[in-house]
Structures are given as structure tokens and as C-alpha cells.
Amino acid sequence: MKLLTKQPTMKLPTEWFTGDAWADVIHRGEAPSQARANAVRFAPGARTAWHSHGLGQTLYIVAGIALIQSRGGTILEAHPGDVIWTPPGEEHWHGAAPDHFMTHIALWETDEVDWLEHVGDDEYGGPRTSTRR
Template sequence: MELQPATPTTQGPAELFTGDVYFDVIARGDAPSRIRVNLVRFAPGARTAWHSHSLGQTLHVTDGVGLVQARGGEVTVMHPGDTIYTPPGEWHWHGATADSFMCHLAMWEDDDATWGEHVTDEEYGAGAS
């Protein structure tokens, strides 16, 4: 057994996020484990850029109200207790609604994410109300 001390909160970089986003690393498994878990906090209106994960990603909303969208799909509203799975290679974005903070656990198995362009205000606005 090993106690892993908390790591400092990190602000999400502007090239990957719009708005104020902060994350705390909860778990980063040592081989052979590949688990990655972050607690991510989004300020109102904040969101990721479009991205995909080679092995998929699971999001579990812990607080607030959020939005998530797969490329070509509808914007989905997320509430505390909701869990979203994005399969390997699926382009998507996620973030807070315009008037609410949102926190989620982000879980994935490797650091092989592909990042794309920022979500436009028009794309975000389709589900922000």
C-alpha cells in the first residue's frame, strides 16, 4: 500500500480549453496499470477543445451542470450522477453550461489524446441555454 500525496491544482492550458478550467490528478497508475483519473472543474462557459482518446474516456459528473457533444451529434446536458462514455477515437468536447460551474471525474487509460480546434461560440451556444 502507498499513500500518494495530493498534487497541486493545475490550470488547464489555453490551447486545450476555453475559459477557466482547473484539474487535480487523482490517480495515475504505474505499469502495468494504465488508469488515469482527474477531477476537473469548469467555470461557467468553460469547455475543452475538440479531442479524442485512443482508448476512450469516461466522465462522471460530480457537481453542477455540464454539456457534452460528439462530433456530428446533439449537445447533451449532464447533471450530477451522470456518466458519459466516449469510445476510442470519437471526437468530442465537454464543459460547463453558461450559467453553472461543473465538476467531473475524467477517467482514461493512456495519454494518447489527439487535440483539435477550439469549440466555437456557435457550437457551444447550441446547448448552452
Template sequence: MEILKRPPTTKLSAACFTGDAWADVLYRGDHVRANMVRFAPGARTAWHSHGLGQTLLIVEGVALIQSRKGGIIEAHPGDVVHTPPGEEHWHGAAPDRFMVHLALWEGDDVSWREHVSDTEYRGPRSSTRSW
């Protein structure tokens, strides 16, 4: 057993993110990655996909998540969202809340696409909450 040395927090690139977002690499192994990602209100990823899929655990705030084939889902702390291999999607914070999620994915095969437009971001959404 060992305690792993973690690299410093990294501000994420404007090439792949709209707004301010930061990542802490919790683990980067040969086959799997785990990052804690913090989004300022309104911040979001560009459209992207992962070759082996991605799983997000919402830790804090309100997350907005959308696949190319679906509407925007509003997710809350404790919600777990999985995108299958190759599915284009984006995720980020609601306009009025910070958001933190744990991102888990295998490999480094990420295909980045165009930024999510403000019109797409402001589209209709459904909530994981039933009340």
C-alpha cells in the same frame, strides 16, 4: 497499501481549453488516469479524442457534452458519460453554472483539435433529465 501524494491543482492550458478550468490528478498509473476537473461557467475543452476512450462522472453543476456526430447533451450530477476510443468530442460547463466531473481514461493518447466555437457551444441541447 499506500496513501498517494497528489500534485497541486493545475490550471488547464488555453491551448486546449476555452475559459477557466482546473484539474486535480487523483491517480496516474501506468495504464489509467483519474482527474477531478473543475470548469468555470462557459469553460470547455477543445475538440479532442482519446485512443482508448474516456468516461466522465458528473459530480456537480451542469455539464455540456457533444460528439462530432451528435447534438449537445446536458448532463447532471450522477450521470456517467462514455465516449468510445477515437470519438471526437468536447465537454464543459453550462454558461451559467460551474461544473465538476471525474474524468477516467486509459493511456496518454489524447488528440487535441480546434477550439469549440461559440456558435457550436450555444447549439441546441437535450437534457438527461426527463422533467
């Protein structure tokens, strides 16, 4: 067993994010492990650009209201305790609702991420389906 040194919180780059978002590394596996886990905090309205992961990504919503969309799909409004998985290569974005901060735990493997264009305000403001019924 080993107690890992906590790394400083990092502000996420404007090339990949609209608005303010920060990440804390929870785990970054050392070879042969490729496991990655970050706690990511989004200010209201902040979101990722469109992107995909080579081996997929799992998001666990911790606090606030998350908005998540796969390319061509409806925006999913997710809540604390919800778990969302995007398969390998699926283009998607995720972020906070316009009026709430949001925190999620992001889990993925490898650094193979294909970052694409930013999500426009029209896309971000599109119709939503809530996980709460």
C-alpha cells in the same frame, strides 16, 4: 497499501481549453497500469477543445451542469450522477453550462489524446438534450 502525495491543482492550458478550468490528479497509474483519473472543475462557459482518446473516456458528473457533444451530434446536458462514455477515437468536447460551474471526474487510459480545434461559441450554444426528463 500506500498513501499517495496529493499534487497541486493545475490550471489547464489555453491550447486545449476555452475559459478557466482546473484539474486535480486522483490517479496516474505506474507501468504497467495506464489508468488515469482527474477531478476537473470548469468555470461557467469553460470547455475543452474537440479531442479524442485512444482508448475512450468516461466522465462522472459530480456537480453543476455539464455540456457534452460528439462530433455531429446534439449537445447533451448532463447532471450530477450522470456517467458519460465516449468510445476510442470519438471526437468530442465537454464543459460547463454558461451559467453554472461544473465538476466531473474524468477516467481514461494512456496519454494518447488527439487535441483538435477549439469549440466555437456557435457550436457551444447549439441545441441541447437534457438527461433529465
